[in-house]
Amino acid sequence: MERTLCIIKPDAVKKKVQGSIIQMILDAGFKILGMKMLHLSKKQAQKFYEVHKERPFYNDLVDFMTSGPVVTIALEKDNAVTDYRYLIGATDPAEAKEGTVRKMFANSKQENAVHGSDSVENGKIEVGFFFAESEL
Ligand code: IDP
Ligand code: MG
Numbered sequence: 001m002e003r004t005l006c007i008i009k010p011d012a013v014k015k016k017v018q019g020s021i022i023q024m025i026l027d028a029g030f031k032i033l034g035m036k037m038l039h040l041s042k043k044q045a046q047k048f049y050e051v052h053k054e055r056p057f058y059n060d061l062v063d064f065m066t067s068g069p070v071v072t073i074a075l076e077k078d079n080a081v082t083d084y085r086y087l088i089g090a091t092d093p094a095e096a097k098e099g100t101v102r103k104m105f106a107n108s109k110q111e112n113a114v115h116g117s118d119s120v121e122n123g124k125i126e127v128g129f130f131f132a133e134s135e136l
Helices: 010-014 018-027 042-048 058-065 080-088 101-105 120-130
Strands: 002-008 031-038 070-077 114-116
Touching: 002 018, 002 080, 002 120, 010 018, 010 058, 010 070, 018 031, 018 070, 018 080, 018 101, 031 120, 042 058, 042 120, 070 080, 070 120, 080 101, 080 114, 080 120, 101 114
Parallel strands: none
Antiparallel strands: 002 070, 002 114, 031 070
């Protein structure tokens, strides 16, 4: 079984679509191991997105991710990383396929409703960023 981390981003929580997104995740066969609603601190958001710190969108991304509460969800499934990224669709909603979470709910390439881990290794690391093993 693989693990992957979902974050329902501030834009989606503001729009009150977190329930719809969670239902899509459950309907796609994922098991929810843990779920937390929290307001990220600037430090947390900077650390979580550290790999992007040289990118031009980094500071805006940190501001956006701390602009309101998020829901972090630890997910488990066979092939979780690939299957979840398929469910959420492309980073830019303009390129996301019909029926994907980002096509349905994203506002823009930045405000794109959800985060998803990009590799099996990062799935484990990112779940660990928000959840102690004893909580799962
Ligand atoms: P991903 O979330 O699909 O894995 P990444 O390239 O890892 O996409 O980027 C992380 C996040 O940074 C995106 O989900 C999005 O919120 C934001 N982002 C990525 N590229 C851009 C951009 O070109 N402009 C504004 N925000 C961006
Ligand atoms: Mg990414």
